[in-house]
Amino acid sequence: MSPIFALPLPPAEDWQAQARAARLTTAELLVRVGLTAADFPAGVVADPDFPLSVPPHYLSLIRRGDPADPLLLQVLARGEEALPQPGRLTDPLAEADYRAAPGVLRKYRSRALLIASGACAIHCRYCFRRHTDYGSVMLTRSGEAEALALIAGDPAIDEVILSGGDPLSLTDxxxxxxxxxxxxxxxxxxxxxxxxxxxxxxxxVTPALVDLLAGIRLNVVIVTHSNHEREISGDVSAALGRLRAAGVILLNQSVLLA
Ligand code: SF4
Structure with a gap:
């Protein structure tokens, strides 16, 4: 097993090119990590409804030749996904019950969550919103006024959460x-x-993003979703450090994965 697999990255300043480069077929991903479908007991599957998306930086952190690599297992669609699972839910958090306005989920009195984008840079196989029809639930420009009016009209709401999809898929x-x-x-x-x-x-984490978050009057909290220490690369640490220096509070939310 070789250590970290290095890949040439698109230009560092072009994060959108890196997002575009994330779309890989299962076969391409396997070649890049030095594995074949036979390395997985139930094989691998292609899911056109939730295709692979693995940005070059994340791909560079996956250990080559290791079918049990914990980063690979988060992004590779394996055969187990296609097996019947009694009790499997497509909306496990019953979010459909909490839609308060176009693009707004309201579970708690003091918080409103905006589905700011339907896109994600990375597709995680465990995602609880992987079956979400973002076309019908995400915040659109035409629905934005209604969503903001709901928040403005209720003084109990003191925290607004940008979620998705991934809100960092939006342009600066x-x-x-x-x-x-x-x-x-x-x-x-x-x-x-x-x-x-x-x-x-x-x-x-562009300079424009840091300036934006440093310059608003709100307390800014960023919740990263790291599930493994190897996801915190030197580049990730540096990027989070720039946000911390700008006064952003950093938290993490992990998924417990088998
Ligand atoms: S919403 Fe989060 S968990 Fe789901 S695919 Fe996007 S980044 Fe991954």
Whole structure:
């Protein structure tokens, strides 16, 4: 088994090119990590509804030649996914019951969650929103006014959460417009972003993003979704360090994976 598999990355400043380079077929991924379908007891599958997406940086962290690599297992669709599973749910958190306005989930009185984007840089096989029809539930420009009006109309809401999909899939300009509109609501004090893009494409932490989050009046909390220590590469540490230096509070939410 060789150590880390190095790949040439698209230009560091072009995080969107890195996101585009993430789309791989199962066969391409296997070649790049030095494995074949026969290395997995139930084989591998292709799922056109939730295709592989593995950005070059994340791919570079996967151990070559190791079918049990914990990073690989998070992104490779294995045959077990296609097996019948009694009790499997397509909406395990019953989020359909909490839709309060276009693009808004409201589970708690003091918080509103915006499905800010339907896209993710990395596709995680365990994702609890992998069956979500984002076309019908995510925040759209036409629905944004209604969503913001709901938040503005309820002083109990002091925290707005940007989720998805992944809110860091939005451009800096789009994020700036959305964040500015949220910051303009006086009773909102905290902005929370949930994103796995920091781990998958650390170059997403652009100077414009840091300036945006450092410059708003809100407390900014970022929740990374790291599930393994090897996801915290030197580049990821540096990117998170730039956010920390800008006053952002960093938290992590992990999935317990077998
Ligand atoms: S980044 Fe989050 S929302 Fe996107 S596929 Fe992974 S777990 Fe799901």
């Amino acid at each position: 300009a789009r994020l700036a417009a959305l964040v500015s509109a949220i910051a303009a609501i006086p009773h909102v004090t905290t902005l929370r972003l949930h994103s796995r893009t920091f781990l998958a494409i650390p170059d997403r």
